[in-house]
Amino acid sequence: MARLLLFNKPYGVLSQFTDRGSPTVRATLSDYIAVKGVYPAGRLDRDSEGLLLLCDDGRLQARIADPRFKMPKTYFVQVEGDPQAAELERLRKGVLLKDGMTLPAEVARIDPPDLWQRDPPIRQRKAIPDSWLRITIREGRNRQVRRMTAAVGLPTLRLVRWSIGDWSVAGIAQGAYRELSGPAEIGSGAQGR
Template sequence: MSKLILFNKPFNVLSQFTDKGTEGSARQTLSDYIDVPNVYAAGRLDKDSEGLLLLTDNGRLQAKIANPKFKMPKTYWVQVEGEPDDAAIDALRSGVKLKDGMTRPAEVKRIDEPPILWPRTPPVRFRKTVPDSWLELTIREGRNRQVRRMTAAVGAPTLRLIRYSIGEWSLDGLASGDWREA
């Protein structure tokens, strides 16, 4: 029977088990949190992003989760600088032109600060003169740093990015740094 692990990846943790960075670096990896043999991340979550990361020992499941051709929905809570207007929201919903082409349409809605939010270390830097707001954004592709590039393209740079769910799996009941088998 294959394993599927749901992990709430903290900020500043690499989505891999070893750090092939510079010698002597002390970056945290998945091995600092998960001691389960033969599981691998299904997809990636950037070091400066937080939230749900799925790990499995099943290659087919890994491909189904990670490969954009399967269009598995990935939902993010995105804290952005400013308060995106209706035109910005509509642009995200229609697809945004990035340097590598148009994105697929996203599902987007404004939300209050998520209720299950944990403190981030280091905390997000705010500017006193610029408000911030939260969006819930669902995409069905996975380009490099896509959500950050999409919000920047509509004039609302991302301050904090948390992946809340992938398909039917979510962060519900998982504190930052915790994991469980599905």
């Protein structure tokens, strides 16, 4: 039976088990996860937080990470500025980035979600408001959500991946993980929405 771990990755942690070649010591998955034989299914940038899936099954890993399967990934995104209808519509229709047009995204403005405190906290500027968006994408380009919000004039301040398919970080403390308990629980998350 495949093993699947849902890890709530803190800010500043690399999505890998080792950090080769860096002159400074940076936190890695090995600082949080002592399970042997599991590997990240996809990546989450060092400066992003939230759900990172780890598994020991190559087929499941490909189903989660490969853009061909278009598994939905939902993010809570704190942006600088006050998003207007036109900016949100551009995100919904797809945004032209240097590596091409993104697929359409599901985008909604939301109240600040009930999340853990980030360490270090984001910078606050008195004269510039910030807002929260829920963005769901079905592809996984490098730093895609950050680049999309920047392209419409809403720089990302904080990025938290909340779910992948039906798997969610809800109820998992920052820096902790939960191992799924059986084929039904593992298989159901891969269905997506």
